[in-house]
Amino acid sequence: MNISFSPPFIDQNVINEVVDSLKSGWITSGPKVKELEKEVIRLTKSKTAICVNSWTSGAIMMLKWFGVKEGDEVIIPAYSYSATALCVMHCGATPVMVDISDDLTIDPQRIRQAITSKTKAIIAVDIAGWPCDYNMIKALLKGPKVRSLFVPDSEKQRKLGRILLISDAAHSIGATYMGHSAAVCCDITIFSFHAVKNITTGEGGCICLNLPGNFDHEEEYDFLKIFSLNGQNKDAYTKSKGGNWKYDILYKGLKINMPDVCAAIGLAQIKQYKNILLPARKTIATKYCDVFSSYSWFIPPSLEDFTRETSYHIFPLRIKNITEAQRDQIIEEIVSHGVIVNVHFIPMPMLTYFKKTGYNIADYPNSYKQYACEISLPIYPNLTNEDTDYVIDAVISAVQLQLKNNKLQQLLHVE
Template sequence: MKISFAPPYIDQAVINEVMDTLNSGWITTGPKVAALEQQMKQLTASDAAVCVNSWTSGAILMLKWFGIKEGDEVIIPAYTYCATALSVLHCGATPVIVDVDKDCCISAETVIKAITPKTKAIIAVDIAGWPCDYEQLKAIINKPEIKKLFVAESPKQKILGRILLIADAAHSIGATINELPASKYSDVSIFSFHAVKNVTTAEGGCICINLPACFNPAEEHRYLKLYTLNGQTKDAFTKSNGGGWKYDILFMGLKINMPDICAAIGLGQLRNYDAKLLPMRKRVASIYCDSFKTMDWFIEPPLKDEQRESSYHLFALRIKDISEAQRDQIIESIMSEGIMANVHFTPLPMLTLFKDLGYEISQYPSAYALYANEISLPIYPQLTDEQIDFIITTVISSVNAVLEHYKEPAKVEL
């Protein structure tokens, strides 16, 4: 049996939206993007939403919007995809990498220790769809002694008057905190619509803002839209609909807009997300947990507690007392049966770029431990009961076979 890891969900609703775009004769940024932004604004209960061509572009945009530059510092977790750090580097700033807690979220304790007068932002990462404790992070950055450290150097920094809190919400569309959209708890949430995400536009992303009342959401939306189109005052859709050809360039923007043909895919999925797609992902996760919980090696991933609930983007299976090498053997066994599996993520300090920049994995024991025993299993709406049962049976037999081979629990070493 061949089981893909994360195929996109393409049904007739998606096809209809795409065909509508193609038949309209307009495929770049236009009405579909506007509609997707409105849908995202509603889903996340945000003040404004701006679609872009990738999560990375959205992060670079928001860091630049805040005036982050060479000499500034942005605190990020070690346990994340490289784009979190690359967005900081592309702005000329320094990623200050800190360790994470056992739930994979950025450690508040390490954040406090990492804050300096150079700190301009924190990017917290919702791994696998599990939202960070943004209330705790907000409390930290609003402490009088922390705000006193903040050195405002750009117009936006002077308005905010403190560290900017960004949620790397690439995995967490639909996640909640206190039964509200998780995006309500950060200043900015940036979502990914990459092909493997819960909602996809093939490639793309969306910035959702919930800034304090000292900012005007409509003005920030307009400014960010201009920024995605090279700082141009009039987009092509406006000009084509009688807006005239004359335009101006107000500032040095970026060219990172999302086209309508991509937005159409996301619209077709997003309209069914809360009622259909998200519950189907939750169902798969529940079956996995119910099936694995009888195994003494099973570490249940964080999916729901009294305050938070995941978006069920990944099912991060973790196995007690195994080494990285044993984990890899288990994955090899699973994949030999036709089941595609993955690992999320290789911690940043283990990657060549960051090793060359001087980061050392030995300084991030929690991130390494979480990585070393993690296996991401397929979790998506199209999985049949037969496929789910096959995955469960294969995983259990593969794990047991490797553990039996080694007998004694292996020590995790950095």
């Protein structure tokens, strides 16, 4: 049997939406994108939503919107995908990496230690779909000592009056916090609709705004839609209507709009998300936990507690008391059974570019500790019971074999 890691969910509903887009004669930004934005608002209860062509471009745009520039600092976790840091660098600012807590999310105490007068924003990452401790982070940012350090340099910064809180929610669409959508916890929440995500548009992302009441969300939406289209005041769909050919360039914008043909895929999926796709992921995650919990080597992932519930995007299996090399051997054994697994994530300070930039993994011991024992298992709606049974058997067999080999090596070493 061969089990893929994370194939896209393509059913007849998706095919119908895409065909409808193709037959309409309009495939770039248009009515499907608008409809997807409305569905994201309906799902998340956000004040507004702007679809873009990737999480990364959306994050760059929002940092620029806030006026983040050279000389500024943005605090991020060391344990994340590279885009979390690169979006900051593309604005000329410095990513200040901090360590994580045992639940894989950014450590609020480390945030406090890293804040300086140069700090303009924090990007908190919902790893595997598990929301960060947003109440603690927000309380920290609103405290008088931290507020006194904030030095606003732009109109938006003066209007907000504090450090901007951005959620890197690439993994966490559908996650909840305190009984509500986790998307409304931050000033800005950015989803990824990449091919492996819970909802996909092939490539794409969506920015949700939940700013304080002194911001006009309709005005911000209009600005960001123009900014995401090279600063052009009329999109192609509007221009296609008779007599609308004349346009103007209002800002030094970016070209990061989402096409309708891509939005069609996500539109079909999001309509099934709460009732079909998300529950299917939860069922698989629960099954994994139920079986693995009888083994002493299993470290349960954070799935649900009194305040939070994950989106079940990734099942981060962690194994007690193993080294990075032993973890890699376990992965090789699992793959030999035809099961494709992954690791989320290689901490950024371990990657060549960031090492050359001056980051050192020794400064982030918990990020390394969690990475070294983590294996991401397949978890997606099209996995059958037979598939998950096979994955479970392959994992148990591989881990038990590794532990047996470890004991033999220890005995030989003692002798």
